[in-house]
Amino acid sequence: MKFIADCMLGKLARWLRLLGLDVKYYHHTDDGEILDLLSRQKDLILLTRDRELFKRAAKLHSPVSRSLLIQSELWEEQIKEVLFAFQLREHLNPFSRCLECNTRLIFISKKEAESSIPPRIAALHHTFLNCPSCGRIFWSGSHYNRMRDKLAELIKYLP
């Protein structure tokens, strides 16, 4: 399943990526560009808070549009809306995708990570994830634990 989020939904896009979902998101993009992408990629699902854009996208993919008009202003509620609407429990693979650029992460060894991370991090951790596209390196520090707990809480009530 492939999603594109409108530019008002940056936080939602990052958290969905964190759950392993494929979400396109650009800081600067107008409705025309989004509609253009949707017309070329029929399997792309639009997530938007913009009623007008939602209607135009629905028309474009009619009669089988799966675009979702997000109701809540709160990102935690927005995540639940998406997970419920598309029954995504089986599709989740947390911490498998770069939250900055949507690329699939790969495991790298401490040796490979060493030159790019602070020594105190290298001393504490053994496994690292690398984004082959933007080069970011992730590890399971306290930030990771907080996100993991948050994700567990968010998906707890999924059917």
Ligand SMILES: [Zn+2]
């Ligand atoms: Zn990346």
